[in-house]
Amino acid sequence: MTSARPHIDVRPISEDEIPDWARALNTGFLRGPRATDAEIADRGSYIVPSRTLGAFDADRCVATFRSFEQELTAVGGATVPADAISNVTVTATHRRRSLLTRMMAQDLAAAKDRGDVVATLIAAEYPIYGRYGFGPATWATEWTIDVPRAGLDPRRAGPEDGGRVDLVDSEDVRKLGPELHERLRRAQPGAIDRSERWWQVTTGALRLDHRPWTEPFHAVYRAADGTVEGLAAYVCDDTWSDAKQPLCTATVKDLVAVTPAAERALWFHLCSADWVVRVKTGWRAPDDLLPLLLPDPRAATITTQADWLWVRILDVVRALETRTYEGTGTLVLEVVDRAGMTGGRWRMEASPAGASCTPTTESADLTLDVAELATLWLGDESAVRLAALGRVQEERAGAARVADALLRTSRRPWCPDMF
Incomplete structure (x- = not known):
């Protein structure tokens, strides 16, 4: 004879329950069963308990779900209020008990009552969210550029349009980046807003013990009139062959450009750095200009192409x-x-x-x-x-x-x- 399963309570968490919720989140994402004090303090600084759900079996959190305010750009540049969903997990011991369904229903009902037009998420697994009314609305592509094969003129000194590329510091990015990104997202369907915390974390002003940090290089493109039209953040490894030949890879963390000239200048800057023989582009639009900017587009090989932003229409x-x-x-x-x-x-x-x-x-x-x-x-x-x-x-x-x-x-x- 088997015992009946106990009732599992699905509800918003309290501030005192953040450590248990963070432990369940890490367990669900296979990051290890322990949440550090630094991680708990960080999460407590930005999550909204009323929009952070947990499923509790007795006193233990066994599933997690969080949403937050977001603006999503529609076709034409207008924005709509979105219910952004993240941190969704169900512990392996409690699968197939409709916990995600209950959390999703609570959150979407609250979002509709608030007047959100859509809900959004980025799916770790494809088959999960269609049954809740989400569909893949944008895709993303990552390329790896074989720099020696790209066909760029090694004598090229910089942009030929009167603009220039400068390296700047993180402090400059925190001043220039938000306004530039606003220009991009107002023109780019599918783009979302970035919070002040996003800029603090990505530029190292806010360093988190549970997230490894490497200071990136920051390159800014300025048009001939001095207007900032592009910004790239990237890191480089230090790889050499046994024959003492540089084999370094530049990995793009972020590249924002509001004009084709800025895109061209920043990609050429990345492909012109001494010792760099490979550039990993990070996630880009599937129809990014990049491959065709190169004299030999075949030098840019698609590494990954996959669904990205999922949308659920509420209105x-x-x-x-x-x-x-x-x-x-x-x-x-x-x-x-x-x-x-x-x-x-x-x-x-x-x-x-x-x-x-x-x-x-x-x-x-x-x-x-x-x-x-x-x-x-x-x-x-x-x-x-x-x-x-x-x-x-x-x-x-x-x-x-x-x-x-x-x-x-x-x-x-x-x-x-x-x-």
Whole structure:
């Protein structure tokens, strides 16, 4: 005879429970079962207990979940309030007990009540979040550049457009970086805001005992008029061959550029550093200009390409009315939401002048899950492709092509950040 499983309480944590919650988080991510005092103090400085959930079996935390405020840039540059989800774990001893489902339901309900338009996350594993209405809305690509093969002129001294690249210190980055990033994210669908703490941590002003720190190099691109248009942070290893030949790799930690000239200048700077024979780009947009900036694009080899930002739409009307549209057209969408949060039939009328989205009883043109709507909303995915996969149902012939003409963007959305 087996004993009944005890009830597990899912609720927001108290400040006193942060150490137990941090231990459960580290256990779930296989970082080891202990949270240091420094880590506990750091987490206590920024987490919001009312938005930090734990699942408790008696007095022990066995699952974790945290959300926080975020702004997400929609197509066209307007931002929407987002419920950013992170630190999701379930301890191996308590799997298959619907703990994640209960935590997710609590958080999304609170987010909808607050008026958040979407929820966002970066998924450690692909199959988990589709059942909660999330869809992959941006992708990311990492390249490794074989510098000797790239074909760059070794006699090149710097930008040829009148601009210049300067190395600066972390203090300069804390002054220049936030405004530059704001310029990027206001123009980049899929980008998110960066907090003051983000800049403090990434520039070493706030050093955390539980995170190894290496001071990066910082390169700034200034246009001919002195305007800062790009910033790169990177680290280099110290690798040499047995024949005393340098084999160093430069690894990009962050590269923000608001003009093609800035992108070109910063990538060429990285590929021109003495001793560097390889550049790892970090996570970039899948349609980044980089490979084609090189005389030999084959010198840039894709190392990783994967889904990145996942989106869950909480308010269909505000999501579709906030973004912009290059074409003109009308679609009736039957949105299926198994959680009952935002499903229904909606008539969308869109044009370059704006869009309206209203409930309707008209026959649907397309039927799709709210997760598939999320993959289309930022402009990256094709409704025609989703229809071919059976993930969008075309109720009117040609409706998927109309959706693509309205929703797809000329450049792909991109989220530069992990959270």
